[in-house]
Amino acid sequence: MCLIAILTDFGTKDEYVAAMKGVISSISPKAKTIDISHQIQKHNVKQGSYMLKRLIGYFPKDTIYLGVVDPGVGTERKGLLIEAKGAWFIGPDNGLLIPAAQKLGIKRVIKLTNRRYWLKPTSSTFHGRDIFAPVAAWLSKGTEPTNFGKVIENWVNLENVQPKVKGDTIFGEVLHVDDFGNIITNIPTDLMKVDNEVWISIKDALFSTKIRKSYGEIKRGELLVLIGSSGFLEIAKNQENAAKYFKVKEGAEIRVRHS
Amino acid sequence: MCLIAILTDFGTKDEYVAAMKGVISSISPKAKTIDISHQIQKHNVKQGSYMLKRLIGYFPKDTIYLGVVDPGVGTERKGLLIEAKGAWFIGPDNGLLIPAAQKLGIKRVIKLTNRRYWLKPTSSTFHGRDIFAPVAAWLSKGTEPTNFGKVIENWVNLENVQPKVKGDTIFGEVLHVDDFGNIITNIPTDLMKVDNEVWISIKDALFSTKIRKSYGEIKRGELLVLIGSSGFLEIAKNQENAAKYFKVKEGAEIRVRHS
Amino acid sequence: MCLIAILTDFGTKDEYVAAMKGVISSISPKAKTIDISHQIQKHNVKQGSYMLKRLIGYFPKDTIYLGVVDPGVGTERKGLLIEAKGAWFIGPDNGLLIPAAQKLGIKRVIKLTNRRYWLKPTSSTFHGRDIFAPVAAWLSKGTEPTNFGKVIENWVNLENVQPKVKGDTIFGEVLHVDDFGNIITNIPTDLMKVDNEVWISIKDALFSTKIRKSYGEIKRGELLVLIGSSGFLEIAKNQENAAKYFKVKEGAEIRVRHS
Missing domain, CATH: 3.40.50.10790 (S-adenosyl-l-methionine hydroxide adenosyltransferase, N-terminal)
Structure with missing residues (x-):
């Protein structure tokens, strides 16, 4: 210890x-x-x-x-x-x-x-x-x-930290924007699989994409929705700043729907 | 060692x-x-x-x-x-x-x-x-x-580091603005007591307030003159940035008068 | 280990x-x-x-x-x-x-x-x-x-990291701008001597100066071309920010000519 x-x-x-x-x-x-x-x-x-x-x-x-x-x-x-x-x-x-x-x-x-x-x-x-x-x-x-x-036996719990599921849509939240501009959400990736096709809605953007597992699979500057290294869904741009691109900060809403 | x-x-x-x-x-x-x-x-x-x-x-x-x-x-x-x-x-x-x-x-x-x-x-x-x-x-x-x-037996001393007292007014200096925007002065709090009422003049602002000992006593965004955790007078805004509010940087003058 | x-x-x-x-x-x-x-x-x-x-x-x-x-x-x-x-x-x-x-x-x-x-x-x-x-x-x-x-037996080498010499001119590169604004180049100072007079061309500026070994030799704000503490040529302004002055970032070209 x-x-x-x-x-x-x-x-x-x-x-x-x-x-x-x-x-x-x-x-x-x-x-x-x-x-x-x-x-x-x-x-x-x-x-x-x-x-x-x-x-x-x-x-x-x-x-x-x-x-x-x-x-x-x-x-x-x-x-x-x-x-x-x-x-x-x-x-x-x-x-x-x-x-x-x-x-x-x-x-x-x-x-x-x-x-x-x-x-x-x-x-x-x-x-x-x-x-x-x-x-x-x-x-x-x-x-x-x-x-x-x-x-x-009682202590304070955080409220509203789990993403919500309504029908086929997951309503999550941006928990952290890292120093690379990668957008880290509160959506666990347990149930997602590499190569699944999903629709993502974040800020003013709406797009569909495959879920990936590495930056190396795509070209520089391309968008990337990936199973992050810590088990949560991340949105990145290869070697660029996704958070600046989407103008997203901690607390923003993100919606994910399997297509 | x-x-x-x-x-x-x-x-x-x-x-x-x-x-x-x-x-x-x-x-x-x-x-x-x-x-x-x-x-x-x-x-x-x-x-x-x-x-x-x-x-x-x-x-x-x-x-x-x-x-x-x-x-x-x-x-x-x-x-x-x-x-x-x-x-x-x-x-x-x-x-x-x-x-x-x-x-x-x-x-x-x-x-x-x-x-x-x-x-x-x-x-x-x-x-x-x-x-x-x-x-x-x-x-x-x-x-x-x-x-x-x-x-x-001789070495260089800093000049003008002690606050000056003229009559009932203390003329101090902002020594440090911390990452929270708290304004830390060179005025020792040895002689001040919690709940003393003081007049503070800093930059364009002049206000009177009680000396407090904790952020928790007041509402979010309220001004706070407090006995800092290191023994110097501090000016803070609860959960907000006092230095930005007063537009104050290191070196600014601050005057304190007991009322 | x-x-x-x-x-x-x-x-x-x-x-x-x-x-x-x-x-x-x-x-x-x-x-x-x-x-x-x-x-x-x-x-x-x-x-x-x-x-x-x-x-x-x-x-x-x-x-x-x-x-x-x-x-x-x-x-x-x-x-x-x-x-x-x-x-x-x-x-x-x-x-x-x-x-x-x-x-x-x-x-x-x-x-x-x-x-x-x-x-x-x-x-x-x-x-x-x-x-x-x-x-x-x-x-x-x-x-x-x-x-x-x-x-x-084979690995990837960096390309274009050595300064080039053409005639009496060294064509180097800004490798690092430090937190003081000092400009650190890739030009090794092995062959330079303190008090040598050199012409420096960087960004829009062209000037001649002596090579120095310390900030203390000159007045505050004066330009300084010096043998850096790690063996590379540096450009500094005494107690000021040389990189801001020249508007120089990592990757910029620098030319040095003995005069």
Whole structure:
């Protein structure tokens, strides 16, 4: 339990992530940290939650995921430690950690209340540094989970994260536009097959295409609907920026219909 | 003495920070590095110095802070190793390291002159890689500080970094605009109390407000003057960008008056 | 063989680099990773290859360089493991790794074919995570290089990377514009001497100047042609942005003539 993977919406220009790592190193000098991303859209809990969900399969057993996209910091929102099958999640009780934890299987959820493991003074504006980072560090050192607080049975779930199916149409959402301009949706590709022909409606565009599995199959600049490397439907342009082409951002609707 | 925390204005797209880390790993393979920030405004020594000062409380004892905001590289400006209470600072003699070192208490300041610990050839353009990184690495391995050079009694201090008080008004400065658009000033909050009513003048705006301690107390988009998580007065808009709202950048003046 | 240095064009906002590090940590928990840069221009293999070449001198012996600028992912392009003198290179067979490996001296080149060391399922879109990262991790644990595939004698070289000399003029190229706006060319400075007078033609500008070795020799805002810290000719403006001044980007031509 010595690897702590960190996801925030803090950006990279400030000292905030470093402060969290400093706190972790102070408590648990042997803990290793890996940055997942600090460029989640500010306060976009849904985007962060899906990035965690896409990522978790690739980390070692017993990784501690420390997620801080936390618009409610300083309010009554709880802090959580979630024990899932083969992983731990620490962060605010706003749904951020739930999709990833559910994917692995939630074993128990603990509400963080024991101030003994928090930084003092504990600010009202930066629980990432003052509560979540020290709890992650103590956990990595083997502190008993129930020392941090009591097991609870209710927590906040994200709303409207699953695509809806009406008749033969799937109504999904753009969850993430990556740095290449690839459009990553919330539509799982379990039920889709390579070479299926589909109709796609996104923003002002409507087109039909085959589902592909690689950029290499088509020419530069061509549109590509593909089974993404993390199990969700993606729309790309080979070596070009699909999101700019469609003028699409996180939150946009996408409809898919088998033809 | 195995943790080296690095702050620069190099940005993240180039190989410059990696070159410093490669040099450190070559000399001291067990040293662990943590990035504080590499997005200090180019050549903004004051911004870098205050970020260091805000951050130092959160790192382990004996951390080596390697700071390179160095517009004078290649001139006669000296290189320094500062021993402070519980920490070490390495970087250019331009004031960058002083506020943080003074906060902890300066024990001695050594001028880096012993070329035996420098990379060869030693460039005139990149002392971060060729002088400061190797000195940090050798220090982390236990090299005696006085091996790097001689103790000196004079060094460069930053000018005009303390807010001024005239009558009942504090004249401060915007030191940092963070990635959320929060405006971080150089006004320490030691003497301010939550719920104090103050008048704030910044750019074209003048308003009175209570001092708060958390974003959660107010509605989304509302203005917030708060005791920041690092001990300086901050101006924020809850879940919105205060710096864009006020059109404020680093260096702007801010006036605070108790009402 | 425990240090893995990573260079990609993935950017920093997505989870892609973290996925590679998660895979590495899963296989080789003791491996240490260092980020070179993830902000190579999308698909700009030449820019990435020269950054690697400029950097390699500063890393420890036996560093594993993991380079993924890979527009051909999912096509027939091969994956390579290159053993060079004192270093290893892993990535696509598109020229990215060759200039750095040649600088050190290539000992053997292995085509990656043994799927036993790949992630399963192996995507067609993200070989960085599914092939190159696990191979790097297994190599760092001491896996015999020939276990990954067979030695080959032919690989893809970059074209047009060396400056051309016609008469007394050198025709070079802008390889990299750094975060300071310094213009880094492909013209090696082996044959140039400090204080040589040269004529420079770049974009719409033509000027003559002395070759310098440091920013500190001239006034703020003055033009500077200097022997860069990595052995290539650079054009800078002291504390200002030369690339913006000349409106120059990667790929622009530069001509140098001794006067």
